[in-house]
Amino acid sequence: MSKHGRALVAMSGGIDSTVAAVMLHEEGWEVIGVTMKTWDYATSGGSKKETGCCSLDSINDARQVAVKLGFHHFIVDIREEFGDYVIDNFVDEYMAGRTPNPCVLCNTHIKWNSLLRRADMLDCEFIATGHYGLINELEGRKYITRAKDRQKDQSYVLWGLSQDCLNRTRMPLGPFTKPEVRQMAAERGWDELSKKAESYEICFVPDNDYRGFLRRRIDGLDEQVAGGVFVDSQGKLLGKHEGYPFYTVGQRKGLGIALGEPMFVTEIRPDTNTVVLGREDDLVRNSMMVGKVNMMKYKELPPEGLEVVTKVRYRDGGTLSTLRPVGNDIEVSFHANVKGIAPGQSAVFFDGDDVVGGGIIYGSSR
Numbered sequence: 001m002s003k004h005g006r007a008l009v010a011m012s013g014g015i016d017s018t019v020a021a022v023m024l025h026e027e028g029w030e031v032i033g034v035t036m037k038t039w040d041y042a043t044s045g046g047s048k049k050e051t052g053c054c055s056l057d058s059i060n061d062a063r064q065v066a067v068k069l070g071f072h073h074f075i076v077d078i079r080e081e082f083g084d085y086v087i088d089n090f091v092d093e094y095m096a097g098r099t100p101n102p103c104v105l106c107n108t109h110i111k112w113n114s115l116l117r118r119a120d121m122l123d124c125e126f127i128a129t130g131h132y133g134l135i136n137e138l139e140g141r142k143y144i145t146r147a148k149d150r151q152k153d154q155s156y157v158l159w160g161l162s163q164d165c166l167n168r169t170r171m172p173l174g175p176f177t178k179p180e181v182r183q184m185a186a187e188r189g190w191d192e193l194s195k196k197a198e199s200y201e202i203c204f205v206p207d208n209d210y211r212g213f214l215r216r217r218i219d220g221l222d223e224q225v226a227g228g229v230f231v232d233s234q235g236k237l238l239g240k241h242e243g244y245p246f247y248t249v250g251q252r253k254g255l256g257i258a259l260g261e262p263m264f265v266t267e268i269r270p271d272t273n274t275v276v277l278g279r280e281d282d283l284v285r286n287s288m289m290v291g292k293v294n295m296m297k298y299k300e301l302p303p304e305g306l307e308v309v310t311k312v313r314y315r316d317g318g319t320l321s322t323l324r325p326v327g328n329d330i331e332v333s334f335h336a337n338v339k340g341i342a343p344g345q346s347a348v349f350f351d352g353d354d355v356v357g358g359g360i361i362y363g364s365s366r
Helices: 015-027 056-069 079-095 102-121 163-167 178-187 210-217
Strands: 006-010 030-037 072-077 126-128 134-138 141-145 229-231 237-240 264-269 274-278 284-295 306-311 319-326 329-339 346-351 354-365
Touching (some): 006 015, 006 102, 015 030, 030 056, 030 102, 056 072, 072 102, 102 126
Parallel strands (some): 006 126, 030 072, 229 274
Antiparallel strands (some): 134 141, 306 319, 306 346, 346 354
16 A cells, blocks of 8 residues: 555656656555557658657667556557657648747647546556656646756746646655766666766757658658749848748858858748748747747736746847737847747746746747
8 A cells, every 4th residue: 555645657667767766666655657659750761760759669668667566557549649740740831931849739738638637547545757847836826847856957848838737736856966866876786877868969860960860751742842932131032942841040051052162041931832031030039929928937927917037949048128019929129139030839937946937939029
């Protein structure tokens, strides 16, 4: 009989989720492990060997941990719902000239909801993951706070979690650094696991070639987007390109055109199959609109606005800005210029270390 109750732990077979499961097991919880099969590499057409959280090796690693510690482990096949939502959105966003962030969508709309449904079926009090983040509470609202390990902190990709999800989630690794987690694994006899390499690729693009993935997903894509052109900000023709979906705002390398100086993608116009190029300074923006907003620490923004630090990409250090509500959207006014804001990416708002909320970037302006 467990000391506390039941906990459902998402186990990818990696060191982080394994240590999270071990910690709860040692605390006296009745742990039930679940590994989600989100993608089948055999259908991706990629050339790289199957690796990562959906591979057979990773599933077996998760199961071996459960067997050794004596708790139940299940495999949940969510490929259909994952593909219908995450992958279709990924393709649709590139075809709309935007740059998607599939990990955010997967966390927000697929993994957490799937875990909570299984938790209810198995009478588990909460779900736990190996994410690096902390969960705090203010006036009855739960919100994410940056993890102790700033290099591993995953608060940027967790902005979309609802209050229902946060109320039933634990993240045991938030107070620890990655070296401390590796040490915990080694001390418990998981020496091989403690040295396991990490993957930073999109799980369904195992070779990191999103262009090839789009070509495999859309029959005749090359013919469909053939004849596109590069222009400058004044509309002057600079040359031809392979097709607008194969470029992202801020891109410099791999343009396939030499203009005598470094040039960057500053805008993508899908309606005319046009990619606008400019100098690095042409990427500078001082405001943007953000939609599909999820407020976390506060229920809503004050009408007069709120000063926060806004991150426009995962490795972005953040920029001081003011948020103002515009209907259901948010206008972000930066206090300093920001480069390379890409429509489709996530904007996440921080109050110190706390996540105020986030949303999807619609567009930006000078």
